[in-house]
Amino acid sequence: MNVSLNWLNDHLDLSHMSLQEIDDLLTFAGVEVEGIESKGVPSDKIVVAQVKSAEQHPDADKLKVCMVDAGEGELRQIVCGAKNYKVGDKVPCALPGADLGGGFVIKEGKLRGVPSLGMLCAAGEIGLIDAEDGLMILQEDAVIGEKLQDMFDADTIIEVEVTPNRPDLLSHTGMARELGALAGIDRKSPALETPETTGAAGLIQLNATDSCPYYTAVKISGVKVTESPEWLKTKLEAIGLRPINNVVDITNYALHELGHPLHAFDAAKVKGALDIRMAADGETFKALDEVDYKLAADDVVISDASGKALALGGIMGGLDSGVTETTTDVILESAYFTPSNIRRSSRRLALSSDSSYRFERGSDPQAVLTSSAFVAKLITELAGGSIEGATAVAGEAPVLTSEVELDAAKLDQLMGGSISLADAEDILTRLGLDKVADNKWQVPSYRLDLPRHIDLVEEVARVHGLDKVPSRYTGTFVQESAVDAAYDYQMAQRKTLAALGFYETQTIKLIAESSTEATVPQMDTALPLRPLMDGDVIRVALPLSEDHAIMRPSLTPGLVATAARNIRQGVKSLRFFEIGRQFRNAGGGKAKDLEADSLALLMGGDASPSGWSADSKSIDAFDLKAVIESLLPNKDIQFTPRKRDGFILAADIQCDGKPIGAFAQLSPAKCRELGSNTPIYLAELELKKCQQLGAGTSQADELPQFPGSSRDAAMEAPVDMPNADIEKAIKKHNEMLLVSSACFDLFTDPTGEKLPADKKSIAYTFHYRSPERTLKAKEVDDAHQKLLAHLTKTLPITFR
Known part of the structure; x- marks a missing residue:
């Protein structure tokens, strides 16, 4: 909601408070301030100027070269493209140096080769409301050279977000009441009267008491519908409303002044009595927005004796019954509608208005008559006419608030003794509550959110200031829980991966079912790395779309989709990870559903940026393995090949x-489909297992004190034997002197000329060292021969 500071000043004096103080006061009281905007002429270098001549630009058909008098003693030449002015008109002129906001400062320059020494302005360009297309045409009696800041009042608009439980704040009266209570400022209450009332006979038929328990109407005859006075238009324009005519503007003004919506019907378009009834199922209604709406049986409408719907109750008036320039008599509606009914109709029809926004949150039923009297009196003052008789009333205004007891002992306990009972009572009084007896307080009808004792305590704390309530507890040690440990571990992994150049992704937990089917030729994403058994997939009963049909059994489909989007944007190096939950049905529901946190990694593209000194190198599988080793330091990471459909290369990861x-x-083929001309690698780790294996304290090895010695060995092995078998055999030998081993060469010959085609040559280097002494050559040779013998015995290999 937009709140005008000038409008608030009609209710209370805020001149001694800065905008920051008002902002803090509302924010710390639970009223969120979303923005503050200053309105009005932004610079004192914008003055009244008179157009003395306007000649065609020599090099532009749509421009004119104007000579204007800005009160400087000599004429100023300005190039202008507007068409709505004539010689002799007085218009705003921004002189050089005028700051129009947003960093736009007027300077002397040239337009199509002709000097332009300023700018003739439209209203919207200088912080005012545009009334016409083109320049702002000022009054004939405007003084040439006068600053526009002296002619137009500035204002400040505060945009606030009001929570659904505080509909009393949806007006300037309510906001002034709140600020007055928070700041301890006396306010000027608007003069509200309760009109004389009469029965509903002849004017109202109330046939929908559940949806509209209280309805009033009063007829005003002899009105003259014209343009609103300047003060009224200024107030509405300040909060972003467009003035229409004096009668409609008055109802809009009352809405934002008092917070209660009202509606005016053209009496000539109403046949007989107003009938407040439930709509017929399928009935159509043309609203003021010129849209035909199909109504349901739970929508409340206001119709007449002809049965035609004139308004959708509490939401919007009808196009055919609204007030126009030809209207002479009006029927003014003021009513209370049940919030749940208005909310349901508004949501179903996707039709929202300032009226429905307030009714669906709960308007003040006791303000129905006083608001009607306020608007009726204002109409007679601004539009003429006279009120015909008393206000017709149907139904009864529901009483929604009652007396609430304030427990003084409980108040003192909850407030920590930071406020006395007298001060607490003063706060409640400022908020509009009346003390009756025995610490009981009558809650005003506009505060529907205060039905309990604790609500009164909350109001006291809110106004008193939560920062003034002392803390009764100090921090105590709490043993780390499993959830805490898992969170800390995941955050540590995120930091490690970010340091390695990875970007974290967050994808939706719902994916397309095609993402799990190997038979789909054009997959949107990628297969899960772990094969799915029958019944593993958990389907959504009512999916929003085909792309959100199942709970993701793997994180990798989302990662591949992310990579595809980045490839389309020209990203050359792909390093993405996601930590999240995946879902499986454990083989068709034979066991409990499985939910597990996983870490998924994707790498592809260039390993490093290419430059003049070196060619780029593509990321390979060993780069991904190195990343996993960084996540699990001092652990033996092995990739054991495992054939899986849909992938050219697949393996199980062991730690x-x-x-x-x-x-x-x-x-x-899949890489090409994604737009990548380099390989893309994926990995998915079970976080719980990784956390368990990484638990404990890591110790750094001491620097070696004695030199080591290396031996190389080349072996012939079957071409399909994985390297992991060699590494496992080396580790199983458990040679105490062997400190490291690494493969440094691989050779195959598919032709069979230099090496049988079913064989491969693998070269390893082995490093030996003792932590106690310098090894002798014989000791190294003996250890090396034992290792080679073990490998020959364990594996189908021969040494060359």
């Missing part, structure tokens, strides 16, 4: 011999 996840390389 110290225990399975922790899966690895795969997308097929070249």
Whole structure:
């Protein structure tokens, strides 16, 4: 809601408070301030100028070269493209140096080769409301050279977000009441009267008491519908409303002044009595927005004796019954509508208005008559006419508030003794509550959110200031829970991956079912790395779309989709990860549903940016393995090949011999489909297992004191034997002097000329060292021969 500071000043004096103080006062009281905007002429270098001549620009058909008098003693030349002015008109002129906001400062320059020494302005360009297309035409009696800041009042608009439980704040009266209570400022209450009332006979038929328990109407004859006075238009324009005519503007003004919506019917378009009834199922209604709405049986409408719907109750008036320039008699409606009914109709029809916004949150039923009297009196003052008789009333205004007891002992306990009972009572009084007896308080009808004792305490704390309530507890040690440990571990992994150049993604937990089907030729994403059994997939009963049909059994489809979007944007190096939950049905529901947190990694593209000194290198599987080793330091990470459909290369990931996840390389066809001309690698790790394996204190190895010695060995092995078998055999040998080993060469010959085609040559280097002494050559040779013998015995290999 937009609140005008000038409008608030009609209710209370805020001149001694800065905008920041008002902002803080509302924010700390629970009223969120979303923005503050200053309105009005932004610079003192914008003055009244008179156009003395306007000649065609020599090099532009749509421009004219004007000579204007800005009160400087000599004429000023300005190039202008507007068409709505004539010679002799007085218009705003921004002189050089005028700041129009947003960094736009007027300077002397040239337009199509002709000097222009300023700018003739439209109203919208200088912080005012545009009334016409083109320049702002000022009054003939405007003084040439006068600053426009002296002619137009500035204002400040405060945009606030009002919570649904505080409909009393949806007006300037309510906001002034709140600020007055918070700041301890006396306010000027608007003069409200209760009109004389009469029965509903002849004017109202109330047939929908559940949806509209209270309805009033009063007829005003002899009105003259014209343009609103300047003060009224200024108030409405300040909060972003467009003035229409004096009668409609008065109802809009009352809405934002008092907070209660009203509606005016053209009496000539109403046949007989107003009939407040439930709509017929399928009935159509043309609203003021010129849209035909199909109504349901639970929508309340206001119709007449002809049965035609004149308004959708509490939401919007009808196009055919509204007030126009030809209207002479009006029927003014003021009513209370049940919030749940208005909310349901507004949501179903996707039709919202300032009226429905207030009714669906709960308007003040006791303000129905006083608001009607306020608007009726204002109409007779601004539009003429006279009120015909008493106000017709149908039904009864519901009483929604009652007396609430304030427990003094409980108040003192909850407030920590920070406020006395007398001060607490003063706060409640300022908020509009009346003390009756025995610490009981009558809640005003506009505060529907105060039905309990604790609500009164909350109001006291809110106005008193929560920062003034002392804390009764100090921090105590709490043993770290499993949830805490998992969170800390995941955050540590995120930091590690970010340091390695990875970007975190967050994808939706719902994916397309095609993402899990290997038979789909044009997949939107990628297969899960772990194969799915029958019944593993958990389907959504009522999916929003085909792309959100199942709970994701894997994080990798989302990662691949993210990579595809980045490839389309020209990203050359792909490094993405996601930590999240995946869902499986454990083989068709034979066991409990499985929900597990996983870490998914995707790498592809360039390993490093290409430059003049070196060619770019593509990321390979060992780069991804190195990342996993960084996440699990001092652990033995192995990739054990495992054939999986849909991938050119796949493996199980083991840490110290225990399975922790899966690895795969997308097929070249899939990479091309994604737009990548380099391989893309994926890995998915089970976070719980990784956390368990990474638990404990890591110790750094001491620097070696004695030199080591290396030996190389080349072996022939079957071409399909994985390297992981060699590494496992080396580790199983458990040679005490062996400190490291690494493969440094691989050779195959598919032709069979230099090496049988079913064989491959693998070269390893082995490093030996003792922590106690310098090894002798014989000791190294003996250890090396034992290792080679063990490998020959364990594996189908021969040494060259």
